[in-house]
Amino acid sequence: MFSIVKSGIIHSVFYHVLQVVKDCESRILHWKKVSGDYEALTERLQTLPDQLSYDIMVPFGPLAFMPGKLVHTNEVTALLGDNWFAKCSTKQAQKIVDHRMKYVKSEISDLSKTMKNFEARVGLVRDLESISSSKGDYVDIREDTENTGDIAVTKGKQRIAHKPNSKPKLDAVLDLKEEDEEKEGSRKCTTTEEELWARLDELEKQEELQDDHDRLSYNANMNGEDTSSLSSEEEKEGDAAPAVNGLAHSEAPPSSGRKADEEAAAAEEDDDEEEEGSCLPTIFFSHTIEPKKVRINTGKNTMLKFSERKEQKEHSKRKNKNGHSNGHSHHELHKITTPVDIYRLFVDVKNGEPVPRKSILKSRSRENSVCSDTSESSAADFEEGRRAVGRSFSHDETTQSDTSDGVTEEESPTAVPLHRASRFEAFSGTVVEKEPMPSAVPYLTISPPALPTILERKQEEVAPDVAPPQQAPKRLSKFKAARLQQN
């Protein structure tokens, strides 16, 4: 459409220019004629005074001539313009003629110049016409800027929104690449994400194992050296026989007052840990100065960081047992720098396989704790809600003389257990105890060996199922129960 309009305009311009050119041509012709006449005149003027008189045939009207003479050949009457005449000699006439000739010549030159200009315009218009109608050799140069434009636009935007898990890896990958590669990178992103999730599952399993092991070690610490050796034995046995139950049975006799299942769980965890090569996980929270570790009673009434002890133990055990494990991997595995590490380390153990824990808050550290036996009561509490937890806590305070410790112990894991309580159980936090509670031993008699560990196993899943039969012992403080159980 634009071309059509353009062509119309061009045509009009073309015609106009042509007309101007024609006009100029006509004028030039006229002036050329005039100049020719004047040249003839000058010639005549030059020859006329040669003779005094000339015999000529004088025209009489349009059709007749008369013989006559031409006299006063030097006298010429010249028209000056506007009906004015002047009598002058031929020479003067010549001057006048020359004068006029000058004028005529200037006119001709001007006209010729304009004609040239218009002729150039005509040429230009013709070219425009050809361009507009897209014929001839003139072509509109057009460049497709779509692709280049996109690249130019997106060249700066190398990064795409990645999921937090995969971000650190992918940023390095994508920054240097271009659009196409970026797409590949996005695809890559998804695959790495999947890998990461798989890894997370693995790590959760590991974590479970670790927690079990920790619990085991914790119990060992509680009882002194024997337990450590026992745990080491357990670990050894765990290495040999991955079966959980078998371990439990084998380990049950040596431990005194300990849950076989706990040990089994711990051993299993240890097992898995050993197999997986993971060590005690240590979660470092930014808001807390010290790592979130369980304070344990080392038997000498000294407070130690649970994890430290465990780490030492783990390290020693590891050194003893596994030649392949080196300190580096040990530390690296322990080190938690990203959320991925958390999931890696905190793994549940189910049926002898590491299963990624659904919630790291629901850590097996609970199992490590003394009050792991109170899972039953906690399960019961779960039905009633959190206030049951509070009740149990208060109960604990009132009933026990060492509640000071219990209180302090409660406080630290309170935040965690409450969180977890919201999910499945009222309380499943880590338990901190400063010293053994022999006085508490006679208190608690209710701690069915079979149920708690099972509950622990099924903390995330089947807690409600186990709850009903445990309404009765609910009242008993969990800490107490745990302590009793442990002792």
Added chain:
Amino acid sequence: MAEALQKKLKAEVDKFTLMQKDVSKSMSARQKLETQLAENNIVKEELDLLDTTNTVYKLIGPVLVKQDLEEAKATVTKRLEYINGEIQRYESLLKDLEKKSDQHRELLSSLQQEYQKAQGLAVGKV
């Protein structure tokens, strides 16, 4: 309504055409004056070139009347001045006429629009 508008429109158009004619007339007169001006300038120059020995004639109808050189010069000069004056007058006249014609043109266009609207309404009604 439409018919009245139409009549009005016609009258206005006629007026406009008259005005246009006046404009063209004045334009042509001015052009003539300009040529005469040029010619008289040439005559003046020629007369200046001449000396007293030459006689100057003026063509009045079929008769060549002898004129004095000085008189001729004076006459020509006067004519020139006259021509210039005429040209200026015509120029002013032309300007006025053009203004009037523009005003009239606008009026005509507005009337035309009204007429078209009326016609459109009439068509719609029909």
